[in-house]
Amino acid sequence: MDNGASSYRRFREDGDEGGLVEIIRDYKDGLILYLNSFVGNIHTAEELAEDTFVLLGLKKPKDKGKGSFKTWLYTIGRNVAIDYLRRNSKRSNISIDDCPELFSDEQNLEKAYIKEERKITLHRALAKLKSEYRQVLWLVYFEDFSTKQAAVVMKKSVHNVETLVYRARKALKSQLELEGFVYEEL
Numbered sequence: 001m002d003n004g005a006s007s008y009r010r011f012r013e014d015g016d017e018g019g020l021v022e023i024i025r026d027y028k029d030g031l032i033l034y035l036n037s038f039v040g041n042i043h044t045a046e047e048l049a050e051d052t053f054v055l056l057g058l059k060k061p062k063d064k065g066k067g068s069f070k071t072w073l074y075t076i077g078r079n080v081a082i083d084y085l086r087r088n089s090k091r092s093n094i095s096i097d098d099c100p101e102l103f104s105d106e107q108n109l110e111k112a113y114i115k116e117e118r119k120i121t122l123h124r125a126l127a128k129l130k131s132e133y134r135q136v137l138w139l140v141y142f143e144d145f146s147t148k149q150a151a152v153v154m155k156k157s158v159h160n161v162e163t164l165v166y167r168a169r170k171a172l173k174s175q176l177e178l179e180g181f182v183y184e185e186l
Contacts, residue, residue: 004022004023004026004027004069004070004073005063005068005069006019007019007020007022007023007026008020008023008056008063008069011023011056011057011060012060012062020053020056020057023053023056023073024053027070027073028049028053030070030142030143031049031052031073031074031077032045032046032049033045033138033142033143034074034077034078034135034138034139034142034143035048035049035052035077035078035080035081037126037131037134037135037137037138038078038081038082038085038131038134038135039081039084039085040127044084045081048077048080048081048084049077051080051084052073052076052077052080055076055080056073056076061076067149067152068149070143070145070149071145071149071152071153074139074143074145074153075152075153078153078154118181121176121179121181122176122181124179125172125175125176125179125181126138126172128175129168129171129172129175130168130171132154132164132168133164133167133168133171133172134168135154136150136154136161136164136165136168137165137168137169137172139153139154140161140165147161147162147165150165
């Protein structure tokens, strides 16, 4: 598979709905988590991801092939999120800090608890960073985008993204240290 492009081509040109189903299956979770870095609400991010896939299904925009399919899809999702934020700039959303976290039932509850606490601490620290810091960290470290791909999605130069990654990492480290979290590799 060529990163989703062939599935989209099958859907767009041949009307094969299985292609769209494959795209949704392969990219839904990552897109939701990326959009969550914009809106700070997982439920809203899920709705925005659905809107992105509906847009693909109904309008069938043409992928110009300038980058990877994933980069193109995340750019569409980013634009959907920006439109949402513009429309809803007057409303306030519930912070992720106010939502209780669910813990899975595993054999070693203590390890699972510590791992979950680290995730919560990381997400809280991320939530306190500037929006573009959250976005760039999410794209580069959680989605494994190259700085070039992140630059395309964020509509910035590669140098700007490299600088942004450096500053975002520094800000995240400071925020984590404020919360008492120390990790040698930060």
